[in-house]
Each structure stands twice: as structure tokens, then as C-alpha cells.
Amino acid sequence: MNINFAQSILAVCMAAAVGMGFAASAGEAKLHKYSTTIEKERPQLNEETKRLISAWRRHPTEANLAALKKQVAANYDKVIERKKAKLEELKQTAKHASKVQEMQEIVDEMLQNREKRIEQSLRRFTDPRLKPGSRDRQEEYLPVIGAARNVSIARTPVTNEEYSEFLKATGRKPPQDWRNGAMPAGKARHPVVTVSYADAAAYCQWLSDKDQSAVYRLPTAEEWEFAAGHMPKDASFNCGENDGTTPVDAYAETLAACGAIDMWGNCREWTSTPTARGKTVMAVKGGSWKSRRTECRTEQKEEGREASVKADDVGFRVIRESKGRTGRQDERR
Numbered sequence: 001m002n003i004n005f006a007q008s009i010l011a012v013c014m015a016a017a018v019g020m021g022f023a024a025s026a027g028e029a030k031l032h033k034y035s036t037t038i039e040k041e042r043p044q045l046n047e048e049t050k051r052l053i054s055a056w057r058r059h060p061t062e063a064n065l066a067a068l069k070k071q072v073a074a075n076y077d078k079v080i081e082r083k084k085a086k087l088e089e090l091k092q093t094a095k096h097a098s099k100v101q102e103m104q105e106i107v108d109e110m111l112q113n114r115e116k117r118i119e120q121s122l123r124r125f126t127d128p129r130l131k132p133g134s135r136d137r138q139e140e141y142l143p144v145i146g147a148a149r150n151v152s153i154a155r156t157p158v159t160n161e162e163y164s165e166f167l168k169a170t171g172r173k174p175p176q177d178w179r180n181g182a183m184p185a186g187k188a189r190h191p192v193v194t195v196s197y198a199d200a201a202a203y204c205q206w207l208s209d210k211d212q213s214a215v216y217r218l219p220t221a222e223e224w225e226f227a228a229g230h231m232p233k234d235a236s237f238n239c240g241e242n243d244g245t246t247p248v249d250a251y252a253e254t255l256a257a258c259g260a261i262d263m264w265g266n267c268r269e270w271t272s273t274p275t276a277r278g279k280t281v282m283a284v285k286g287g288s289w290k291s292r293r294t295e296c297r298t299e300q301k302e303e304g305r306e307a308s309v310k311a312d313d314v315g316f317r318v319i320r321e322s323k324g325r326t327g328r329q330d331e332r333r
Helices: 003-016 047-058 062-093 097-112 114-125 160-170 197-210 221-228
Strands: 141-143 151-154 214-217 268-275 278-285 304-306 319-322
Touching (some): 047 062, 097 114, 151 221, 160 197, 197 214, 221 268, 221 278
Antiparallel strands (some): 214 319, 268 278
């Protein structure tokens, strides 16, 4: 691998690194006016990490993988220390206890899930599908870097317009907020909400029935996290400011790690992962238009909804799993 190609890949890796924020593409991306926990600096991937990623890609040996993992862990621990310092600063300067609590929750989560986050970051860095420009594609389904090689995720949540086609084809009952069964006026490109877990699963099955080359399903919580990556520090998205959903491409300048849009805010998204609260309480990810900014973080835990619930801020996004090739990440190490 030549140096220029490696550097191009590493630029993409930065967007996926756990605990390392990346900039939204538009210069106008604003800092959320209600949050004091957002840091203004944008850490860069250091030269040693770049060197180790390049070394592993040239020679994918156990020794090179171990060296890269050690460096990723060191980087992660530095981020934790910076967050702890921010927490101590807020304890002295914050006007509201809620700001201290927000940062405390972030620190606690990072400590609790340290090993998992390091492993996720390592899997992203070593995924062979991570290539220059992989976040810039406008395809309907995008590879989930770090997950199984045959897994891709929809660029946007399912919209009212898309869900309407499903209803016409299947005769399934429309969402409760569709008056007289009609799609809400002017909201064709808004995410469909007020749908249960079963409704979302039925939509996926409908897609599978139409396309024999793939299985369509809801993402697991981990797949969703791989697709999203770390939430950009200065990202713009719909949370805490609008009285309802917005079009799925309203904040298209804010890209997830895989290149998807609208993964934070607007609507929470169903996953197929049960929470600790019970088998029928499914994890939802990404926060919504009702959420505080920190509640939209990729790493936010304990967000779940009873599978039968139909809420006005819960929608879903689809995974496409190609048939004939599984290629799990750990098989190539």
C-alpha cells in the first residue's frame, strides 16, 4: 500500500474512531445552544496510530494487530482523561447541576464500556471495506464498517412515502397519526413514526419478499453503533428545537461513519436488540426531536421501548444482508 492511499484511508478511519469526534462537513454546523459539554477542539488521529494502521494493512500479523490495539487503547484512555478534566471544570463552573450530570454520564459510560469501544474501533480500522470516499457515496445502502462484510444499512430512516408503498402492497393498517389512513400532508420525506416493532419487522419482511438476493431486517444495536460512529461534536440535527420531525435530508451535511444521514435526532430507531429490562423491550438508538443532545449520542445506553409501543418519535432504518457471503470481521484476523 502506498503512503497516499494509506493516508486517504486513515482520513476515513478518523470518522469512525470511538471517542474521537469528527467535523460535520458544512462550515455552518452549529454548536448546540443548550449544551456546555461539547468541546471545541477536534482531536486528530496521531501519527503513531496512522503508522500502525498502515503497518497492519501491509502485513496483517498478530503482532501488528496487538500493537495497533495497544495504541487504540492508549488513545481512548487519553480521551477519558480529557472528559474527566472537563467534568471537574464543570463542577466548578456550571450554573446548572444537569450539565455536571450530563458529563458524569458520559464519563461513566466510557469507563464501563472501555473494552467494547476499543474493540469496535479496532474492527473499524481493520475492515478491508474502509476505502477512500466510502463516506461520500450516495447509495441507498451503505456498508457497515466493522460489522459482517455482507451487511449494509439504509442511508436514511424509512420515510412516510416509502412506508405508504408498503401499506398499499400489503393492506396493513396505517400509523395512528395518519388521519383517515392518509399520509400526513407535506411529510412524504419525514421519517415514518408511530410504528411498533412488529410494524417495522413486517416492512423488512416485505422488502425481503421482493428481493431474493438479500435479507432485510432491523439492525442490532451494535450494527447501528458501527454504522453511526461517534457523534460529531459540532453536528447539526433535529433535537430539542423543533416541534416534531423534519425531512430525513434536512441535515444532510451531518454524516455518520458509514455515510448515512439522520442517524442522530429526528426519530429514535428500532433495533433488534432486547434491553436488560426484558425480552420485549427493544433498544432504540439515536435520540429524537424530543431529546436532549446528549441523549442522542451513539453510546447512549438504557434507551428502550416496549415492542408494542407506537410513539410519535420512534421510527426505523433497514439493514440489507446479502445472501451467499457472511464474512464476519473476526474471520480475517
